[in-house]
Amino acid sequence: MPLDYERIKNWPIPEGRQEYSARDTILYALGVGAAISNKLSPEELRFVYEKGLQALPTMATILGSPEGFWMADPEAGIDLAKVLHGEQFLTIHKPLPAEGVVIGRETVDEIYDKGADKGAVMYCSRKLYSEDGELLATSGWSTFMRGNGGFGGTATGQPKPHPVPDDRPCDSSIDLISRPEQAVIYRLSGDWNPLHIDPAFAARGGFDVPILHGMCSYGIAGRAVLQLLCNNDPSRLRAFNVRFAAPMFPGETTRTEVWLEGPGRAALRVRVLERDVIILNNGYVEFDA
Missing domain, CATH: 3.10.129.10 (Hotdog Thioesterase)
Incomplete structure (x- = not known):
């Protein structure tokens, strides 16, 4: 079904506040495959051992979410049965503390209309702040909404995928x-x-x-990138x-x-x-x- 562009674009998403501990940071690292061997190297140990613990950067993408799932509100008119996570973006402004309190402020940045038979693509972002207001990270994502195209919007200006070289082997x-x-x-x-x-x-x-x-x-790919x-x-x-x-x-x-x-x-x-x-x-x- 077509959606109401102005309503979704300006949806009042509540602020998210989250307290996380060293235990949460270790659990996230285990969840993305860290500490798969014994004994652990010093570089790997830093993500799962409370002594000198460091947070994996990709953990910033799961922190500070608002309570509830605003897209599930019937007033939003989004067909959740036809929703797919398309892309994920992350910019790190400052290393994430191993534990603390963070504030997430989420916005709907843009919605592109691919057509009634092709769906729509929504881009959202969440700025993650420390409790004292320092910007730690900006995470973003695209949501492919197969059931919500044809609302009268435009597809012009949608970000293009970053090209991966196909003319040479990887480095x-x-x-x-x-x-x-x-x-x-x-x-x-x-x-x-x-x-x-x-x-x-x-x-x-x-x-x-x-x-x-x-x-x-x-998150597994994030670990690979770090290495x-x-x-x-x-x-x-x-x-x-x-x-x-x-x-x-x-x-x-x-x-x-x-x-x-x-x-x-x-x-x-x-x-x-x-x-x-x-x-x-x-x-x-x-x-x-």
Whole structure:
């Protein structure tokens, strides 16, 4: 069904306030596949050990959400059965503390109309602040709404995917495994969608087994980026954007490939080796070289 552009664009999204602990930070790291071996390297230990603990930068994308799910409000007129997470963006302004209180302020930035038979794409963002008002991170995402096109808007100006070079091999890559119980761990960080744990629910979505959270695969890729480009130092990551291309299943192995594009810039792509399927594409990274 067509949506009311002005109403959604100016939706009064409540401010989100969240207190998180060192335990939450460790749980997030485990949820995105950290600490998979024994013994742990000092670089890996820093994300799961309270002594000298550091937060993974991608954790900023799950903090500061408003209470409830405003898109589920019937007044919004969004067909949730036909909604897909399209892209994820992250800009780090300051390293995320290992524990603390954060404030999230979320906005609907733009909605592009692809047509009645093609749906609409909504871009939102959330600025994450410390309790004393310092901007820590800006996360953004696109939502593909297959059931809400044809509202009379325009498709002009929609951001284009970042190109990944196809004329040369990648400059570096890394393989990271996931656990069979990866989705069960990751959901403890706040994403309770039954698609990722309930086999019967997953079957209704057309999957033989539950799939991994897209934001979990994003976090795994974030760990890969830290190792490939930042010497595992989270303070060096400045931006990390991807487009979701296909589902990943718990227990699969990811291969993250990066192409250097200049000082402190790289393109990225992630595939799962077991099925040779690209799951994250059109990635873009900025980092302190």
